[in-house]
Amino acid sequence: MNPREDNRKYHDGRDEMNLADFPISALQRQQPSDADGRKRDRLEFEATRYDPVTHQRVLQRVTLTSSSRDGLPTPADEHVILALLYVAKHSHNFADATVYFAPSQMFDVMGWAPNGRSYTRLRDVLRRLKSLTIRYENAWWDAAGRGYEEEVATGVISAYKIARQVSGPRTANTTPLSWATWTQQFHQSLLNGNIKRLDLDLFFRLKTPTAQRMYRFLDKRFYNTDSVAMDLIEFACGHVGLTESDNVAILKRRLAPAVAELEEIGFLARLDPAERYQKVKAGVWRVLFRRGTPPPPPSTARGEGARQPPAAREGLTPL
DNA sequence: CGCACGTGTTGTAATCGGTC
DNA sequence: GACCGATTACAACACGTGCG
Numbered sequence: 001m002n003p004r005e006d007n008r009k010y011h012d013g014r015d016e017m018n019l020a021d022f023p024i025s026a027l028q029r030q031q032p033s034d035a036d037g038r039k040r041d042r043l044e045f046e047a048t049r050y051d052p053v054t055h056q057r058v059l060q061r062v063t064l065t066s067s068s069r070d071g072l073p074t075p076a077d078e079h080v081i082l083a084l085l086y087v088a089k090h091s092h093n094f095a096d097a098t099v100y101f102a103p104s105q106m107f108d109v110m111g112w113a114p115n116g117r118s119y120t121r122l123r124d125v126l127r128r129l130k131s132l133t134i135r136y137e138n139a140w141w142d143a144a145g146r147g148y149e150e151e152v153a154t155g156v157i158s159a160y161k162i163a164r165q166v167s168g169p170r171t172a173n174t175t176p177l178s179w180a181t182w183t184q185q186f187h188q189s190l191l192n193g194n195i196k197r198l199d200l201d202l203f204f205r206l207k208t209p210t211a212q213r214m215y216r217f218l219d220k221r222f223y224n225t226d227s228v229a230m231d232l233i234e235f236a237c238g239h240v241g242l243t244e245s246d247n248v249a250i251l252k253r254r255l256a257p258a259v260a261e262l263e264e265i266g267f268l269a270r271l272d273p274a275e276r277y278q279k280v281k282a283g284v285w286r287v288l289f290r291r292g293t294p295p296p297p298p299s300t301a302r303g304e305g306a307r308q309p310p311a312a313r314e315g316l317t318p319l
Numbered sequence: 320c321g322c323a324c325g326t327g328t329t330g331t332a333a334t335c336g337g338t339c
Numbered sequence: 340g341a342c343c344g345a346t347t348a349c350a351a352c353a354c355g356t357g358c359g
Binding site: 027116120242243245250 | 347
C-alpha cells in the first residue's frame, strides 16, 4: 500500500511460464456477457507457434471455462496467483503443493489495502480460481517432456481455505490459517522448474491490466532475445488478451497506453510507430518490441546488470 | 465504390474512497 | 457488512478518410 517507500520489497517474484504466455483472465475488469446479457462462462485465446518437426506453424488455443455463477477470472485473479507464487517460492520453494498464507501478507504483495473489502475480493478470486478450468491445445509446455502437450486441461487452484484474521495478534500462530493448493498439473509444472523471475514491484506499479499482461509476456520472450516481432492480432488478442477486433487500428489504440507506460519505465525501447507496426498486407500486421534500458535502481543492484534469471533456463518457447 | 484503417463517442462493471 | 458516488479501462458503436 505504500509503494513509495521500500519499493524493492517484492522484486524477487516468480511467474509460471505457461501463465506468462497466455492470459487466464478477461482483460476488462467487467465480466463479459453474451447476447442474452448473461455472464459468459467461456473465453478463448488463440495464437500460433512454429513447430520445428513439421516446419509449420500450428494453432495454439487456450480455453477458459468457469461456472457462470462465479464468473470468469479478472485481472485481480492473476494478481492473486502471482502473490501466491511469491509466497510459495519464499516459504518452501514450491516443494509443497499447498501454500499457507495470511491474507494481510497477500494484500501487501499486491498493494491492496488491508481491510475487509480486500478480504472479500480475495475470497471471490479464490472462488473463481477454484471453479476455473483451462484447456491448453498445443499451448501447455511440459518442462519434463520438453515439448508442448497436444491437449491438457487443468486448473490452478484445486482447493483453498480462507480464514478471516482478526486485527491484532490474538495468538501467535506459526502457520497461517489460510491456504491454497495447486492443482496436480500446475504444481508439477512448478516442480519441473517451468518458472521465471518476475519483478512484482515493477509489475504492480503498472497501471493497466494490458500493460501488466504485456510485461509478463514480453519479459519471458526477452529472455533470450532483445527484440520480439510477431503477428499483431496474435500478440494483442492471443497473448495479451484483448478482445478480438477485425480493425487493426482498434488494437493499436488499445495497446497504445500500455506501450507508452512500458516505454516510460524503460522496459521497452521507444520506437517510431512505423517501426513498431509494420504492414504485411491488408489486415495483417506485425508488431515489434525492443528491450529498453531501464534506469538503474536508485539504491543498489548495479552489479546484477546482466539481469538474467539464473533459475529460469528452460521452457522457452521457440520463436 | 469497397475495403482497410483511423478516430470520436458512449456504455459498463470493477474499483476506490467515504460514510454509516 | 451496506450504501452512495466518482473514477477507470476496456469494449462496442459510429463515422470519416484515403487508396487501390
